[in-house]
Amino acid sequence: MMKDDVIIITGAAMGLGLATAQLLAKEGAKLVLVDFNEEALNRTVENLKSTYPEVKIISLLADVSKEDEVKNYVDTAVNEFGRIDGFYNNAGIEGKQASVTNYDLDIFKKVIDINLMGVYYGLRYVIPVMQKQKYGRIVNVSSVGGIRGVLNQMPYVASKHAVSGMTKNAALEYGKDGILTNAIAPGAILTPMVAEAFKQINPDDPKAAEKEYASHNPTRALGDPKDVASVVAYLLSKTNGYVSGQTIAIDGGESNMYGSPE
Numbered sequence: 001m002m003k004d005d006v007i008i009i010t011g012a013a014m015g016l017g018l019a020t021a022q023l024l025a026k027e028g029a030k031l032v033l034v035d036f037n038e039e040a041l042n043r044t045v046e047n048l049k050s051t052y053p054e055v056k057i058i059s060l061l062a063d064v065s066k067e068d069e070v071k072n073y074v075d076t077a078v079n080e081f082g083r084i085d086g087f088y089n090n091a092g093i094e095g096k097q098a099s100v101t102n103y104d105l106d107i108f109k110k111v112i113d114i115n116l117m118g119v120y121y122g123l124r125y126v127i128p129v130m131q132k133q134k135y136g137r138i139v140n141v142s143s144v145g146g147i148r149g150v151l152n153q154m155p156y157v158a159s160k161h162a163v164s165g166m167t168k169n170a171a172l173e174y175g176k177d178g179i180l181t182n183a184i185a186p187g188a189i190l191t192p193m194v195a196e197a198f199k200q201i202n203p204d205d206p207k208a209a210e211k212e213y214a215s216h217n218p219t220r221a222l223g224d225p226k227d228v229a230s231v232v233a234y235l236l237s238k239t240n241g242y243v244s245g246q247t248i249a250i251d252g253g254e255s256n257m258y259g260s261p262e
């Protein structure tokens with residue numbers, strides 16, 4: 001489906017970014033992997049190269065909240081591979097769990113800088129490349145927290161609502177250039193970020209917090225990063241010819257629920 005497509009993935013070293021990198025490496029895409037965690041990024045690249053020896057990968061250290069570092073990963077992708085077919089604008093953080101009036105201001109601003117400005121900088125530099133090509137597929141990462149409120153996570157919820165909003169605007173403004181832009185809204189997918197949230201909710205027994213959370217989902221389970229990767233791969237591919245401007249929930253149906261499951 002994606003042989004030789006050039007795909008940038010931010011936050012590629014772990015979790016959802018890593019799962020999509022694995023799937024796209026298997027499909028023969030050319031990958032530009034971006035992360036700010038050097039050790040985890042190097043480990044990911046080594047693993048991918050040993051599993052898929054033919055895969056073409058460049059990896060770049062960048063903090064997506066720094067505009068010059070975003071410009072650099074986009075320029076490097078173009079210099080190295082000549083084009084950008086798909087952009088998985090995924091890097092994000094959760095922040096800390098705290099009520100609205102007790103939220104630490106520095107952490108609040110950091111969440112906004114990474115989740116909102118980081119996604120925006122990516123769009124700002126990738127879209128002109130795709131406009132020249134008259135082709136591009138973009139997947140921004142929102143969250144169920146971009147559709148609903150989530151207790152004790154105000155900056156996360158604010159930033160993810162913004163991601164869904166920016167997705168609509170990018171889709172409206174650049175559809176004429178052959179660029180389809182969507183967002184995904186994962187529910188609770190078991191990645192290192194979500195494991196950390198369960199530790200904050202119940203430091204003595206994070207597994208109990210995980211089980212309790214899963215019991216409220218219609219499927220009674222948490223999601224697997226692979227469940228997300230397959231949807232992202234479709235949205236980043238040429239097979240997607242007409243889906244644009246959407247925020248697609250990947251949450252076992254939970255965001256449609258009113259009341260508790262039986």
Ligand SMILES: NC(=O)c1ccc[n+]([C@@H]2O[C@H](COP(=O)([O-])OP(=O)(O)OC[C@H]3O[C@@H](n4cnc5c(N)ncnc54)[C@H](O)[C@@H]3O)[C@@H](O)[C@H]2O)c1
Pocket residue numbers: 010011012013014015016017034035036037040062063064065090091092093094114118141142143144185186187188189190191192193194
């Ligand atoms: N896991 C879930 O259930 C879930 C649910 C909804 C939304 N999301 C969103 O999915 C995305 C990925 O989350 P995840 O669960 O895989 O998290 P994760 O913490 O497991 O992985 C995130 C990766 O992004 C990198 N990263 C974080 N900030 C960065 C920055 N400023 N610059 C560059 N790299 C950075 C980290 O080093 C890490 O490799 C995030 O945007 C998150 O908000 C996840």
